[in-house]
Amino acid sequence: MKLQQQLEALDARVIAGDILGAFDEFFADNCITHSNPQDMTHSKGQKSEALRWFFSNIASINNIERLASVVDGTETRSQFVFDFTNRQGQPMVFREVIRRVWKDGKVVEEQYLVNDTLTAQPVQPAKKAVAAKKSTSDAEKPAKAAAAKTATPAKAPAKKAAAPAAKKAAKADDLTLIEGIGPKIAELLVKAGIVSFADLAAAKPAAIQTILDAAGKKFQIHDPATWPKQAALARDGKTAELAKLQAELKGGK
Numbered sequence: 001m002k003l004q005q006q007l008e009a010l011d012a013r014v015i016a017g018d019i020l021g022a023f024d025e026f027f028a029d030n031c032i033t034h035s036n037p038q039d040m041t042h043s044k045g046q047k048s049e050a051l052r053w054f055f056s057n058i059a060s061i062n063n064i065e066r067l068a069s070v071v072d073g074t075e076t077r078s079q080f081v082f083d084f085t086n087r088q089g090q091p092m093v094f095r096e097v098i099r100r101v102w103k104d105g106k107v108v109e110e111q112y113l114v115n116d117t118l119t120a121q122p123v124q125p126a127k128k129a130v131a132a133k134k135s136t137s138d139a140e141k142p143a144k145a146a147a148a149k150t151a152t153p154a155k156a157p158a159k160k161a162a163a164p165a166a167k168k169a170a171k172a173d174d175l176t177l178i179e180g181i182g183p184k185i186a187e188l189l190v191k192a193g194i195v196s197f198a199d200l201a202a203a204k205p206a207a208i209q210t211i212l213d214a215a216g217k218k219f220q221i222h223d224p225a226t227w228p229k230q231a232a233l234a235r236d237g238k239t240a241e242l243a244k245l246q247a248e249l250k251g252g253k
Helices: 003-015 019-026 044-056 155-170 183-191 197-202 205-214 227-235 239-247
Strands: 027-036 039-041 058-072 075-086 091-103 106-114
Touching: 003 019, 003 058, 003 075, 003 091, 019 027, 019 044, 027 044, 027 205, 039 044, 039 205, 044 058, 044 205, 091 205, 106 205, 183 205, 197 227, 205 227, 227 239
Parallel strands: 027 106
Antiparallel strands: 027 039, 058 075, 075 091, 091 106
16 A cells, blocks of 8 residues: 555544554554653553543544545654543644654654644645544544433533532642642643542553643643643652752743
8 A cells, every 4th residue: 555545544543533453453562752851751551551641631523524635655744633622621722743754654753743734735625524523432432431422413422520529629739839839731631631639640651731722832842741640649648758849840840
């Protein structure tokens, strides 16, 4: 199969909302993914875990549109707009160019260029496609995300998410107490469903980095490597240990 055909097949799965399925089928076991040198996953398993965590916090996929694509040797680029709603009912819209390097029919490298475009390159406009308010049950069957049937326009997921959202709101913590997290980053985390120290302690750094990357370049430079550990100490009330750890950190690192 020619690379153009492989790209079309991969992007068609993404547009349909089956992002995890597309990743499982088209990516090599030793693939790396990144948006900057500080944010990188080094294997298919590591990235898959980050994706599953991300989609477990998504209530509905409202629209996925590919605006353009280009093939250049063993490299492809696809320009996407992703429109999600998280389990707190808040919109999450990402605009990015996804750069991929292929080898033997598999993606060995994927890079996310947030708010980039392909307008400076020869492009092949793709047909506009809409994943019409599909629940994440289709995008994340292996992850067992609780959602409504694909044909239901997000009403059922919204009802199921209402009770947990209210519960989380009642136990929300001040995430800015974590070294490296300011008000703006705390707001991003809350929008992504991380509203308490317990939520943050359970999150993987790679998944947190995905949230930062989607917010733009000024957030991509932050390193969340120690945030779950700090959050675990805060969750458990170990204030002395937390203070000692934070004294050794600079900007959360």
